[in-house]
Amino acid sequence: xxxxxxxTTLSALADPTRRAILARxxxxxxxxxxxxxxxxMSLPAVSKHLKVLExxxxxxxxxEAQWRPCRLxxxxxxxxxxxxxxYRRFWEASFDRLDLxxxxxxxxxxxxxx
Amino acid sequence: xxxxxxxTTLSALADPTRRAILARxxxxxxxxxxxxxxxxMSLPAVSKHLKVLExxxxxxxxxEAQWRPCRLxxxxxxxxxxxxxxYRRFWEASFDRLDLxxxxxxxxxxxxxx
Numbered sequence: 001x002x003x004x005x006x007x008t009t010l011s012a013l014a015d016p017t018r019r020a021i022l023a024r025x026x027x028x029x030x031x032x033x034x035x036x037x038x039x040x041m042s043l044p045a046v047s048k049h050l051k052v053l054e055x056x057x058x059x060x061x062x063x064e065a066q067w068r069p070c071r072l073x074x075x076x077x078x079x080x081x082x083x084x085x086x087y088r089r090f091w092e093a094s095f096d097r098l099d100l101x102x103x104x105x106x107x108x109x110x111x112x113x114x
Numbered sequence: 115x116x117x118x119x120x121x122t123t124l125s126a127l128a129d130p131t132r133r134a135i136l137a138r139x140x141x142x143x144x145x146x147x148x149x150x151x152x153x154x155m156s157l158p159a160v161s162k163h164l165k166v167l168e169x170x171x172x173x174x175x176x177x178e179a180q181w182r183p184c185r186l187x188x189x190x191x192x193x194x195x196x197x198x199x200x201y202r203r204f205w206e207a208s209f210d211r212l213d214l215x216x217x218x219x220x221x222x223x224x225x226x227x228x
Contacts, residue, residue: 075205
């Protein structure tokens with residue numbers, strides 16, 4: 001795999017379990033066992049997800065051989081956010097259009113206001 | 115595939131060609147032929163990428179059978195942005211720490227200032 005960094009990050013995030021692991025790590029570092037607890041998942045399955053997150057630079061792991069606690073590294077998320085900013089005006093524009101449309105409907109049919 | 119919407123969006127974005135197609139569509143709608151031009155890609159290959167983007171709701175396509183122009187729909191990107199916001203304080207915090215660290219270095223070694 002020689003994906004560009006942004007593709008690697010987005011691909012790592014495209015999984016609900018991996019996003020849940022990142023959400024757990026916002027509360028502080030955790031071991032694999034601790035991370036596996038809330039999921040109906042084997043330790044090897046969780047370890048596999050952690051490897052994907054680690055390759056994407058979204059987590060770092062401690063050096064202590066037995067525990068190796070995982071820690072969130074949000075730096076790659078900043079790059080995703082930077083890329084998204086190019087599109088902000090488009091989703092804000094479409095929200096404005098929807099808002100205008102709803103206002104038009106309400107003007108046209110005052111009885112349909114709730 | 116029964117992926118959740120956010121995973122479907124992130125997965126669709128995890129490809130540089132698909133992100134380039136979205137960037138092109140910020141300039142206005144385009145046909146498959148127009149979208150294929152800047153890439154050394156066959157029309158079927160581009161069509162495949164468009165299907166992924168369409169499934170994720172990131173583009174819509176016109177009804178005219180022959181042209182079917184593609185148009186950007188940024189609504190799913192708004193959801194990605196909303197999800198990312200939970201992590202903003204983490205990347206801003208790590209930037210603050212780096213900034214502090216650089217200040218400390220400069221204080222300690224005034225000769226190393228550039």
